[in-house]
Amino acid sequence: MQQRLYLITTLLLVTVLALAACAPGGDSGQQEMAQSEEGEGAAAAEAGDADGGLSFIAVQHAECAWDSFWCTVQNGINSAADDLGVDVTILAPDEFDLDKTASLIEQAVAANPDGIMLTVTDPILFKEPIMKAIDAGIPVIAYNAGSGPIADNIPYYTYLGQDEYQGGYLGGLRLAAGGGTQGVCINQQVGHTGLDKRCAGFSDALAESGIPTEVLAIGDDPAEATTIIGDYYTANPDTDVFLTLGPNGANPFYVFVENEGLTADDITHGTFDLSEEIKANIVSGMTMFGIDQQPFLQGYGGVSTLSMIARYGILPALPVSATGPGFVDAASLASEPDPDAPVSVIAVQHAECAWDSFWCVVQNGINTASEMMGVDVTILAPDEFDLDKTASLIEQAVAANPDGIMLTVTDPILFKEPIMKAIDAGIPVIAYNAGSGPIADNIPYYTYLGQDEYQGGYLGGLRLAAGGGTQGVCINQQVGHTGLDKRCAGFVDALGESGIPAEVLAIGDDPAEAATIIGDYFTANPDTDIFLTLGPNGANPFYVFVENEGLMADDFTHGTFDLSQEINANIESGLTMFGIDQQPFLQGFGGIQALNLLVRHGIVPALPVTPTGPGFVDQGNLSVVQELAGEYR
Structure with a gap:
């Protein structure tokens, strides 16, 4: 789609040029994602026009005409606008001026677009104009500069940027894979x-491999830094x-290496960021990788995220949506992006729409993304639940040699051998809906798209605790089930941060018995006023209680995982604050989008798990969810 670029003549503030640098990402595990309830409800109430044209405004503190970094960001915006069929207007000052940028946010709000994406370069200065957008019901997300809605104290939906701890941690895992004796950051x-945070992640990763580490402080003087490293x-x-x-x-590390006469066989080295010197050392083998924040994905992901909100009422899963770390190695440096390359993808899943209606929504996501992005997709699934047959379908997909494979890792032990055949053949593989991520599954595919169970409990707990409370309980119908236990752990941790004690109550799947157990617990603990249930098997007996x-x-505050007719009715009546949805449409759509970005643009998924949930359904967006149920929700 056509992009309109407005350059606004402004005054350069030389004294604050340092602020123009791209801001690091926030801590994705410690922030609540929630655009204000009023704004979220208004935005969601207008969502649901899956085929309608959309108009977004991007407001950023810099732009391509005078900062080449932003050419990559804006290319991502343009590519997403073309792929997704939306119109994007970029507003930016013609030189660095945060006051002018704040006024451009005001200008964007006055235009009343379907969504605003912006750089939160100064959360204090920008808070007032951003709140005007949120109060007007305009969906707002941040990209490139910001720390997330809680750290910034502005209730926008999510921040797209690099996760610094994960960069250090995942980099450390790569560096430690070949062994080692001592590490230093x-x-x-x-x-x-x-x-x-980068050093902390690195240290934690090496510690898992039994390699001790420490941090070496240097300064910005290259010669002095070289001496410190040598000493x-x-x-x-x-x-x-x-x-x-x-x-x-x-750079001083490379001088040290030369001074000491070391070779790539003597050490293992990785670094953040890229430069001509770093690229040359990656190519030579001295450096294993450079970690990139992937600015293209910040722009592309911003447009895609707003499209999900505006068209389908699908919300970002977490307060921080990581665009980095992206690992650049010798192989990726040797490849050239080809945005027009034909892409064929095979999706292999353990169930399908013909005999499980849940999968109609997943497959609609796959088909919608493939049509928008010009990707040819084939879906393979057994005609009944049969994991052996699914494993053979993975073999069939590998033999077809597509440009990418997306699959459900329903059984990581059974599926490992056929998945490794794909990876060994150089076929990019991502998982969706079923799996735990490449580390937990012990299969080196790129990422898993699905719900983050701990974050669901944690973010749900933050919402439930926001109004205060005395005692919380997580009602778990299957204690020992890893996913359900993670939900309760997140809930307990969130309430603990608010000084509210919480515990887990074990029930079973018998509704009458479960209602009795909940009632007996309440009799013994009458101060309990915050309840989390983990699905209909907990919610239904809770309603009886x-x-x-x-x-x-x-008298209490209640939230639950999953949706059902009973849960929806209680959300509508106000008895239940929210239901947590895993957003299956996004699992299918996101799988195609991830492979499209990987194959055509060389953009790799940032984290082992790419969360599609928790997605919160409350009174503000329940009507949209019900309207789109079975097709998009």
């Missing part, structure tokens, strides 16, 4: 939150695993 600015190595000659945090650490006790919505 070379930090040019100890005390910088983002850099410290450290002289005192610690067993050090063989190195992580640098950007060119200010990598509520009726038996004569309780009203004012």
Whole structure:
């Protein structure tokens, strides 16, 4: 679609040029995702026009005409606009000026678009104009600069940027895979939150492999930094695993390596960021990888996220949607993006629409994305639940040699051999709907798209605790089930942060017995006023208990996982605050989008798990969900 670029003449503020740098990502595990209830309800109430034209405005503190970094971001915006059939207007000052950027946010709000994406370069200055958008019911997401809605204290939906801890952690796992004796994280600015998180992740990853690590503080003076690294190595000659945090650490590291006469066989090295020197050392084999924040994905993902909200009422799963770390190695440097390349994908799943209606929504997501993005897709599934047959379908998909395979890792042990055949053949593989991620499944596919169970419980707990409370309980119908236990763990942790004690109540699948257990618990713990149930098998007996006790919505706060007619009715009546949806349409759509970005643009998924849920369904968006049920929800 046509993109309209408005360059607004402004005054350069030289004294704050440092702020123009791309902001590090926030902590995705410690923030609640929630556009304000009023704004979320208004936005959701207008969503649901799956085929209608959409108009978005992107407001950013810099742009391509005077900062080449932003050419990549804006290319991502343009590509997504073309793929998804939306119109995007970019507003940016013609030189760095945060006051002018704030006024451009005001201008965007006045235009009343279907969504606004923006850089939260100064959350204090930008809060007032952003709140005007949210209060007007305009969906708002942040990209490139920001820390997430809680850290920024602005209730927009999500922030798209790099997860610094995960960058260090996943980089550390790669570096430690070949073994090692001692690791060091070379930090040019100890005390910088983002850099410290990188080192913390690195240290944790190496510790899992039994490799001790420490942080070496250097400064920005290259010669001095080289000396410090050399002195450290002289005192610690067993050090063989190195992580640098950007060119200010990598460049003096390379001088140190040359001074010591070391080779790639002597050490393992990875770094954040890219430069000509870093790229040359990746190609030579001295450096294993450079970690990229993937600015193309920040732009593309912003447009895609707003499209999901505006068209389908599908909300971002987490407060921080990671676009990095993206690992750049010798193979990826040798490849050239080809946005027009033909792409064929085979999806292999353990069930299908013809005999399980849940999968109609997943497959609609697959088909919608493939049509929008010009991807040829074939879906393979057994005609009844049969994992052996599904494994043979994976073999069939590999033999067809497509450009990518997406599949359900329903049984990681049974499926490992055929999946490894695809990976060994150089076919990109991602998982969707069923799986636990490449690390937990012990299969090195790219990422798993599905619900993050812990985050569902945690973010649900934050919502339930927001109004205060005395005692919480998580009603678990299958204690010992890993996913359900994670939901309760997140809930307990969230309430703990608000000073509210919480515990787990075990019930079974018998509704009458479960209602009795809940009633007996309440008799023994009458101060309990926050309840989380983990699906209909907990929610339905909870509703019986509520009726038996004569309780009203004012007496307690309740949320649940999943949706059903009974749950929907109680959300509508106000008895239940929300139901948590895994958003199956997004699992299918996101799988195609991930492979499209990987094959055509060389953009790799940032994290082992790409959450499609929790998606919160409340009174504000229930009508949209019901309207789109069976097709998009």
